[in-house]
Amino acid sequence: MYPSSSVTDAQWALLEPLLPPPGNATGHGGRPEKHCRRMVLDAIFYVVRGGIAWRQLPSEFPPAMTVYAVFARWVRAGAWQRIHDALRDRLRIHDGRHPLPTAAIIDSQSVPGADTVGRSSRGYDAGKKINGRKRHIAVDTNGLLLAVVVTVAGIQDRDAGLRLLASLRARFSTISLVWADGGYAGRFVTWAKNALALVVEVVKRTDDATGFTVLPRRWVVERTFAWISKHRRCVRDYETRPDHHEAMVHIAMIVTMSRRLARSA
Template sequence: MNARRPYRSDVSDARWALIEPVFTAWRARRIGPGPAARVHDLREIVNAILYVNRTGIPWEYLPHDFPPCKTVYGYYAKWEADGTTQQVHDLLRDKTRRAHGRSPQPTAAVVDAQSVKTSTNVAETSQGQGIDAGKRTAVIGSGAAAFTALATLADLAKDEIGTHAVWILCRRISGSTFDGGTADQLPARGALGLAAKAAVDDGHADAVTGFRTEAIERDEDGRPILTGEDGRRLDPVDEVIVLTGFRPDLSSSPRSASASTYASRPPPRRPR
């Protein structure tokens, strides 16, 4: 590893010892036994991804003491596409569950982007019926997919009593949270941002800002309760929809679960 001052997001020696074999094997499969130079330290690539994941900055703002942002993104994209990220996630999940005396394979499924059934070719009144209608739903994420979920739930709330969204954000709401609105260079993206803003302004969604999920518990009725790293404990919800790209570990025993510490929020865009 190159000598530099450490960042708080850097992977620790103990955690790197757990996941290094996965990345070393990945590199060996791609390069083979030949003399080709290993240009970049894989631990530094992981550290750079964790830095962007933790801070939420655009790729282009990656500090210069990391490898080039386009290089880091290239590794990130490959690991996402070929299942390496999922392999690391599964490894850490299994070890965590074993350490807590649980079966390595969870009995509950992750609710992710596929939970929101929405399409521009389907009537709004039919979107999400039987899935989110009449429920209190936590939406985790801050991109176009999260905007779509919020807009869909807001539409359902107009006809289905009890439908409400809890929008969970790692960062505070600012002028850029909803993208560019009417001034956005991509009109469709701007429209989604405005729809999400309207969902909050009209009271169909509550925004919980500066919240990073530390654990998920269950109330007596089995409803998820999200607890943040800062100790905040949210009211129970009926469903949790993860729209961040990465899939944090929301699998659980009947009472509790812990979120993945490897990656919970992906960098949103390819670097320019």
Template sequence: MDDTIGRPAGEASAPGDCRRDPLRVLRGLPLADLPTDFPPSPTVYGFFRRWAKAGVLGQLRDRMRRRVRCEMGDPPHGVATVIGSQSVKAAETVGKTSRGYGPGKGINGRKRHLICDLTGLPLLASVTPVSMQDAYAGRIALTRLRQDHPEVETVWADRACGGALIAWAKTSLD
């Protein structure tokens, strides 16, 4: 099978076939595969970088989350969240300053930390080297969460964050 979901290799789907879209969501759309009516890929990437740096992408995420919550019948701002992390191997091309070795899982890579509301909608994402302890990475994430979403009152975390993060949060964020 190839990327055309449900078709044997060699039998391509029609250009407008929407069954390719789920794979684009999962894998992302390579800049080289942009639609022909888009500007050149360096221009598109330049806009993406500027918008990300200026916080525009975060504002869009927050607006969409509030809208979805309202459509679900929930208040626009949740007051409870969940924080979790996942270790991911990094390629050798990833800079050494942004990756590290985690002896627990034997992974040389990065760790992504995600804070979601109780409906699973994201509020915040951050990336750290795997070698950084969850409690310390949690401090960074919770500090940003407090700045960006002061309405959040409760954060659930797993044991990896531990008592050190809880003690720090009680003294530093209250």
């Protein structure tokens, strides 16, 4: 129905086997699912791509609160991350790489928070002059997402980077090298080496550089931020919970990767 967000047949063939088991699959307790799962997924993708409120879903989709309930239930179950990780591994294999990466690039991006973001989970980034939240991501050398952590915008990159690298190491024992910008220099590099056996290489701008300059390795993570920001729900943070915003980032990458795999198929 909507070319920019609707799931194509090729995408659905990729995504359907990765979805959580349907409700009442065994016939013991609970109601069976009433609405078509593809329509529910279409509705969630429509919200993420268009940046609208849940209650503004067009009438041809299932009821808005039903769609939101499915989204929230899959967040609690960790389904979005599992779907994302399965697609990422498949895309890495398609690109001729091993599913487990050996290097990563990290960076952060502050986004303004809407009035739905509570005071306790938002902060002020004085450097970017943004009041909201900050998402910290780690990507592979192709720009595919490896880990995401959402914090208040006022936290320093090196402080949130501790949590990001801990999450990265817990999921990927194969990674040994991480590239980062100057905001991560100092004790963060020493901590990563001693605590996680990760070598953090800081990529800095040269002193004589003026204007926009493409920096080695760092441009990869900036491109990933651009992929995420194509989805308007991720341009501004509307989520009451940080884990819901992390899910929105995963969904944005699910859409991006499933389309790439569907085109190649």
